Amino acid sequence: MMSAEHTPETMISVPDAPNSGTRDGSASDRAPRKRRSWARELSLLPAIVFVGIIGFALSANFLTVNNLLNNVLVTSSVLAVLVVAESVILISGNFDLSLEAHVSLAPMIAIWLVTSQVGGGSGWGWSPWAAIIASVVAAVAVGLLNGLLVGKLGLNAFIVTLAMLILLQGVTTGISGGATYAELPESFVVLGSARFLGLSVQVWIALLVIAGAAVFMTRFPLGRKIYATGGNIQAAAAAGIRTKRLTVGVFVAGALLAALAGFMLTGRIASVTATQGDGIIFTVFAASVIGGISLDGGRGSIVGSALGVLLLGMIQNILTLSNIPSFWINASYGLIILAALVLNYGTSLRTRSTR
Amino acid sequence: MMSAEHTPETMISVPDAPNSGTRDGSASDRAPRKRRSWARELSLLPAIVFVGIIGFALSANFLTVNNLLNNVLVTSSVLAVLVVAESVILISGNFDLSLEAHVSLAPMIAIWLVTSQVGGGSGWGWSPWAAIIASVVAAVAVGLLNGLLVGKLGLNAFIVTLAMLILLQGVTTGISGGATYAELPESFVVLGSARFLGLSVQVWIALLVIAGAAVFMTRFPLGRKIYATGGNIQAAAAAGIRTKRLTVGVFVAGALLAALAGFMLTGRIASVTATQGDGIIFTVFAASVIGGISLDGGRGSIVGSALGVLLLGMIQNILTLSNIPSFWINASYGLIILAALVLNYGTSLRTRSTR
Amino acid sequence: SRGASSKSGETTVGYSAGALDNPFAVRLSKLVVQKSRAGGLNMLSAVNAGGDPAKQVSDLNALIGRGAKGIVLHPRDSDAIVPAIKAANKAHVPVITVDTAANGGDIYVQIRADNVAMGESACKEIGRLTGGSGTVLELFGSLTTTAGAERHKGFTDCMAADFPGVRVIGKNTNWNTATAADTAQTVMSTSNIKAVFMASDSVMVSAVQKVMQNLGQWKPIGQPGHVGVVTIDGSAESLDAVRAHYVDSVVSQPIDQYGSLAAQYLKQAVAGDTLKPGPTDHDSEIVERNGNLEDVLPSPVVTITNADDPTLWGNAS
Amino acid sequence: MPAGQDATVPAVDDAEHSISAVGIQKTYGSARALDGANLRVRSGESRALLGRNGAGKSTLIGVLTGLVQPDEGTVRIRRADGSFPAGATTGAATGAIACVYQRSTLVDSLSAAENISLRAHPRTRWGAVDWKRLRHTGGDLLEQWGFAQLRDREAGTLEPLERKVVEVCRAMVTEPRILLLDEPTAGLDEGATQQLFSQIEAAKARGVTILYVSHHLAEVFEICDTVTILRDGRDVLTKPTSELSIESIVTAMSGTSPAAGADRGDVSTAARTRVDPAKPAVLQVRDVCVDGRVSGVSFDAPAGAAVGLTGLNGAGHVQIGQVIAGQISAARGHVAVKGRRVQAQVADAIRAGVGFVPEDRHVDGFVPGMTVVENATLSILGELITPVGTIDTRRRASHYARQATAWMIKAQPSQNAEELSGGNQQKVVLARALASDPDVLVAINPTAGVDVTAKDSIYTSLAELRDAGKTLLIVSTDDDDLAFCDQVLVMVKGRLDSRIDAGYDEDELIAAVQGVHRNTPAAANQDNNSVTGAFEARTPSHPLSSEETT
Numbered sequence A, B: 001m002m003s004a005e006h007t008p009e010t011m012i013s014v015p016d017a018p019n020s021g022t023r024d025g026s027a028s029d030r031a032p033r034k035r036r037s038w039a040r041e042l043s044l045l046p047a048i049v050f051v052g053i054i055g056f057a058l059s060a061n062f063l064t065v066n067n068l069l070n071n072v073l074v075t076s077s078v079l080a081v082l083v084v085a086e087s088v089i090l091i092s093g094n095f096d097l098s099l100e101a102h103v104s105l106a107p108m109i110a111i112w113l114v115t116s117q118v119g120g121g122s123g124w125g126w127s128p129w130a131a132i133i134a135s136v137v138a139a140v141a142v143g144l145l146n147g148l149l150v151g152k153l154g155l156n157a158f159i160v161t162l163a164m165l166i167l168l169q170g171v172t173t174g175i176s177g178g179a180t181y182a183e184l185p186e187s188f189v190v191l192g193s194a195r196f197l198g199l200s201v202q203v204w205i206a207l208l209v210i211a212g213a214a215v216f217m218t219r220f221p222l223g224r225k226i227y228a229t230g231g232n233i234q235a236a237a238a239a240g241i242r243t244k245r246l247t248v249g250v251f252v253a254g255a256l257l258a259a260l261a262g263f264m265l266t267g268r269i270a271s272v273t274a275t276q277g278d279g280i281i282f283t284v285f286a287a288s289v290i291g292g293i294s295l296d297g298g299r300g301s302i303v304g305s306a307l308g309v310l311l312l313g314m315i316q317n318i319l320t321l322s323n324i325p326s327f328w329i330n331a332s333y334g335l336i337i338l339a340a341l342v343l344n345y346g347t348s349l350r351t352r353s354t355r
Numbered sequence C: 001s002r003g004a005s006s007k008s009g010e011t012t013v014g015y016s017a018g019a020l021d022n023p024f025a026v027r028l029s030k031l032v033v034q035k036s037r038a039g040g041l042n043m044l045s046a047v048n049a050g051g052d053p054a055k056q057v058s059d060l061n062a063l064i065g066r067g068a069k070g071i072v073l074h075p076r077d078s079d080a081i082v083p084a085i086k087a088a089n090k091a092h093v094p095v096i097t098v099d100t101a102a103n104g105g106d107i108y109v110q111i112r113a114d115n116v117a118m119g120e121s122a123c124k125e126i127g128r129l130t131g132g133s134g135t136v137l138e139l140f141g142s143l144t145t146t147a148g149a150e151r152h153k154g155f156t157d158c159m160a161a162d163f164p165g166v167r168v169i170g171k172n173t174n175w176n177t178a179t180a181a182d183t184a185q186t187v188m189s190t191s192n193i194k195a196v197f198m199a200s201d202s203v204m205v206s207a208v209q210k211v212m213q214n215l216g217q218w219k220p221i222g223q224p225g226h227v228g229v230v231t232i233d234g235s236a237e238s239l240d241a242v243r244a245h246y247v248d249s250v251v252s253q254p255i256d257q258y259g260s261l262a263a264q265y266l267k268q269a270v271a272g273d274t275l276k277p278g279p280t281d282h283d284s285e286i287v288e289r290n291g292n293l294e295d296v297l298p299s300p301v302v303t304i305t306n307a308d309d310p311t312l313w314g315n316a317s
Numbered sequence D: 001m002p003a004g005q006d007a008t009v010p011a012v013d014d015a016e017h018s019i020s021a022v023g024i025q026k027t028y029g030s031a032r033a034l035d036g037a038n039l040r041v042r043s044g045e046s047r048a049l050l051g052r053n054g055a056g057k058s059t060l061i062g063v064l065t066g067l068v069q070p071d072e073g074t075v076r077i078r079r080a081d082g083s084f085p086a087g088a089t090t091g092a093a094t095g096a097i098a099c100v101y102q103r104s105t106l107v108d109s110l111s112a113a114e115n116i117s118l119r120a121h122p123r124t125r126w127g128a129v130d131w132k133r134l135r136h137t138g139g140d141l142l143e144q145w146g147f148a149q150l151r152d153r154e155a156g157t158l159e160p161l162e163r164k165v166v167e168v169c170r171a172m173v174t175e176p177r178i179l180l181l182d183e184p185t186a187g188l189d190e191g192a193t194q195q196l197f198s199q200i201e202a203a204k205a206r207g208v209t210i211l212y213v214s215h216h217l218a219e220v221f222e223i224c225d226t227v228t229i230l231r232d233g234r235d236v237l238t239k240p241t242s243e244l245s246i247e248s249i250v251t252a253m254s255g256t257s258p259a260a261g262a263d264r265g266d267v268s269t270a271a272r273t274r275v276d277p278a279k280p281a282v283l284q285v286r287d288v289c290v291d292g293r294v295s296g297v298s299f300d301a302p303a304g305a306a307v308g309l310t311g312l313n314g315a316g317h318v319q320i321g322q323v324i325a326g327q328i329s330a331a332r333g334h335v336a337v338k339g340r341r342v343q344a345q346v347a348d349a350i351r352a353g354v355g356f357v358p359e360d361r362h363v364d365g366f367v368p369g370m371t372v373v374e375n376a377t378l379s380i381l382g383e384l385i386t387p388v389g390t391i392d393t394r395r396r397a398s399h400y401a402r403q404a405t406a407w408m409i410k411a412q413p414s415q416n417a418e419e420l421s422g423g424n425q426q427k428v429v430l431a432r433a434l435a436s437d438p439d440v441l442v443a444i445n446p447t448a449g450v451d452v453t454a455k456d457s458i459y460t461s462l463a464e465l466r467d468a469g470k471t472l473l474i475v476s477t478d479d480d481d482l483a484f485c486d487q488v489l490v491m492v493k494g495r496l497d498s499r500i501d502a503g504y505d506e507d508e509l510i511a512a513v514q515g516v517h518r519n520t521p522a523a524a525n526q527d528n529n530s531v532t533g534a535f536e537a538r539t540p541s542h543p544l545s546s547e548e549t550t
């Protein structure tokens, strides 16, 4: 009835130790787990391949190096930086709708400080760099305020940042009086035109932000603390993590990245408008969530959400290249996303579908 | 193990009741609880009074019966119906962004079926009522699809309904070719013009929907099951609640109400445009969350979120009546919401601020 | 009621904007408010419906409630605005529309330019530049706005009829600057584009210029590799680019005229004067259409020859 | 009979049975939770389901209630109408079967009363919820436990013990014919445990079929007629309780001959002279007050001693533990470790040398979605780093490996912590508490849900820590936990009431927690509320100001 082969020792399985010959063979056990964690990060690959094939079928111009590097990547860069910012905030268990507002607010403050009164500015004639620094300081202040209201007062992040979004968009319109600024100092547009190793500097910035954030979130203690806080704020607190301070920090970091995205966009459209970036927050959330970030916090990866950006960028590009009547472009966009979701369900999304 | 002298009495600890000798001291116990549950539903009242005073100070036109009944309430009616729909979905622990799309889709399908080809329609010449029924059936189908993808396949509600929103908005534009339909059958506009007991029928519909949903959610087992599912889906399943079926049902009900809101809006603007309702979903979420609905599900009340609608409607009305330059109206709107949030924190919101 | 005659007996009037989300609408609202106040009217600050026709109805009610005796409307949608106008009619408050006409209700006068004609003018310019062959990129505005739909219609109908040899790649920008940049980038880097038509230069010209510069396709007129550029609106940037020999033609909107005429007609309306069809003193004619009077203003085509015309709004500031 | 196939199971007359599970297989990824388990329980029988942590008990329970879908095998549950069909039972047979799950399944946003009636709200004539009846029903059931005041509280605000009581009430409310109880006594105090037993007895008298999971083997002999033991997902033994002893059960559970049994005796009779008043105090608690919970508690604990802290539910012992760990702040008073005052912040407490095992592992214990290694080292994330500041995964792995061995954690290091069985989760939390190598370990209910063998090994490890000079504060209501301690402090209604040295007899402790002093030489000093003797404050002249502790 009972065999003696199970000593208590053999029940402890430490699979990272090379030969832990235990009951269910850890060696065979460990491999699938590792693979699975990769598989989860890259679970969007089937969808990306699927969309790539559609693109190839619809337009000969899609699968060209020029199109992929200069169109898909360049037009996705601003989105990518915003998505990284939002992903970190979501992983920490929070929510920030006001990131969208920074995309127009930061460049607007800067250009307003620079521009003469005749040109619709403050007339204070700040130097471009001082103005940029001031606008970044403003972004930090907003992030701090969000962080304090959410992290310290415990107000609902959704509604605080929604009100903040409305407020900041209003401030942007108010400052500019609705005008568009097209006379920009060189330092405002360099982010749009500079190239490095044949690629737009926008792409490099986006790649750097993604890589930096990915390493930070997976390899550094602070990144892991952000995951822990989002996963279970009480357990994180019980383990000695200063969750409030961390929440404030995450909001500030997000605001900084969003301001950077704003300057990148200004570089690309060579102007500052009060409405730049309007509505982008939906796409930001879409990319993050498609990329595997959980709105409940604690789950998902930066690499995953960057792939989400890539997927959406590819779909947009294909639709632009295609001959679909413009009235049906939006419907096609929604349909492809839905199809990709269901397809991914069939392959790998299933693992994280549990609520 | 325990001796017999251990009577249950000695085990009770009611640290905040001075004389916890009686176990069921219900009288002393119940009163504060009742008050608290009411207090929570009506926790927006301080903010509403605060905004009302601001309104009175800013404009003599604000606190008039005519303004409150014919402007504030009438303009809030469509929003109120949508907020009820979204609140039920949120309480069930789900999320539906695509409600916004029904506001334009349902009337668009109906008018397209009715209108001649010359007028930009299908040319099938359906009777108005048949067309309305068909559009409602379409709404049900969409709700069903959302519900199945989210409830049965377990896909993420945010992203499914976002893709659905884009898809449906695209379909609306596609059907209409961007045109606005202004030649409406009488049955399409009656919801805008009819009055009953001196009040617009829009207000009556909204009040009916609010009252019906409130009673349903607090008094009926199915409503309570929706709360339970949103509060803890596993616990609900363990209690024998068919959570999947319920999820599907909630999405269908939401779609139905949203289609109703669409016809109400069409009645008000006496036309069908492809963009009607665009962007309203943000306001819907704002009203729900300000009104105390938790985005995590299981918490909040219909009455509360209706008060959220009232608050936002009042703010909008006051800003319109005020002489604030239009460029600063939005900033003021955001600022007032933030102020109301912080004020409410000071009074009663604190109780539900725990994450 | 209270606000009706504050400021030493000045008549209270109002301005309702369908949306203030683009430079054109912003400038229009500023002009009308400014010119009306200069003309001795107590113009309330503009109210903004934020793109929601239903809100424009309640905005109008609010203006009437505040004692406005005359209202200038900038409709977002020609049809959806009708209930708002009917509400004003019921309160016997005269209504004037600017830029976009309304399709119903009693309107004192509709001051507008012909968006279809603007699209046609742009089409003629494109035809001239391309010589009737090659591929053209059309960046049009949101088709759910009247201006976007009518310019698109005027342009594409005319291209199909008059220049069937030209292939038009039409792309929707939704009046969004970044979308215009992304679309131009993608299309112009993958297709050989002979000319570009932008339905609104105040929204698109800086962004598309930047894209074309990066692609090496922003060349002065006459240089090899020059890509033709035709725009509608006539913003300061676009006129500068005409003078710099980069942009070929601009169809300029009569926005300054909108402002002064709106103030002038508003004054007449609240004074009870009635207008009659016939020629005006500003190169246009008042005509009757669908039971309402319209003052249809011409939209001049600007090229290098008349780019310095001081009456163009883009040259005003 | 470790068989897995239908055919190998002797045919039984189904008419006699209420539960029949045959050949149940369930794998999670690569982990096999159930490997051909069989379970047949006769109607009216009370069966214990035993096994080590991770043996598959909870999974089998889930299969019976339909919450877990088995990969293979047939389940039959007798319905209320007497039929015995195959298939899960979640919806259809609501009246027939009820379960208290190991994990809390309360809806936090609903009141306790509504949670109790969640299966079937009482209805009025019009089909609306009959709130009056609902509240009466819930109130009556809770009253039997002395918890009537919980009726209208939101479940989310309840403490772990109170939650458990509500869950038991919910299982009882439908008067089920079959009752499944998965570790119902984990976290219950003695009084509540006795109440549960009397309710189980009453149910047995009504002919209710009971399946009872517990790691407290003594309870099994009190309640159950028969025992089934699971090992590695297989049923390895089914026998009447009368034919078994604790030793034979332990042997069957672990599959080895018991060496552990000896430890048990060792531990409970461990040296009693460790709490030497002459030794310097490592942990000093001074006049700590917590609003409404604790009023003015002071004591000292020296190095190399295990001090127990106990009391009835709500007596305040849990709050003292939380204050020391920095999880909650004291309204007045302070805590010092080696003379250094601890701020009301967990991070500071860790720096001061306090390790902490929180009360509820599901709420405060671990981060779902994170791996076992990461959870076990969460409190020292910032320390195991490479020169460039990244996490040193090698060092972390070896650090974890040591902990895993010491605490017998049966899990893959890279496994998601939420996938572990309840007991193993508890061990991960223990490992985390000790990751920072603290001088003082505050452990609230450290062995809740831990199997006997592992429990013994935990005591052995704790004894090693104590012998290495650590100070242990064990906050618990578990007899075995307290028996391990050198000295037990008893709290009554927020005050430190008495102290009992090791070697007490059980009645003495039971009386003490009630606040009854039959033979108490070391009676409490009610005036200043600090316990005299070994725990008397050696620095009574501490000026105490409330500002310092906020």
Ligand SMILES: Nc1ncnc2c1ncn2[C@@H]1O[C@H](COP(=O)(O)OP(=O)(O)OP(=O)(O)O)[C@@H](O)[C@H]1O
Pocket: D028, D029, D031, D032, D033, D034, D051, D052, D053, D054, D055, D056, D057, D058, D059, D060, D102, D418, D419, D420, D421, D422, D423, D424, D449, D451
């Ligand atoms: N959701 C899950 N995902 C992955 N593995 C799981 C899951 N649930 C249980 N397991 C695994 O199945 C095995 C059996 O777990 P189960 O919870 O049934 O054990 P148990 O006998 O109840 O243990 P304990 O006494 O500790 O509660 C364990 O190895 C556990 O890790």
Ligand SMILES: Nc1ncnc2c1ncn2[C@@H]1O[C@H](COP(=O)(O)OP(=O)(O)OP(=O)(O)O)[C@@H](O)[C@H]1O
Pocket: B026, B030, B218, D131, D132, D133, D135, D136
């Ligand atoms: N959570 C609730 N939601 C809605 N209505 C409620 C709720 N709780 C109570 N009610 C309403 O309050 C009425 C009266 O409740 P009350 O507290 O008087 O019950 P009770 O049976 O008298 O309680 P007790 O047994 O303590 O005397 C109920 O019939 C019900 O309509």
Ligand SMILES: [Mg+2]
Pocket: D057, D058, D059, D102, D182, D421, D422, D423
């Ligand atoms: Mg278990």
Ligand SMILES: [Mg+2]
Pocket: D159, D160, D161, D313, D314, D318
């Ligand atoms: Mg307790």
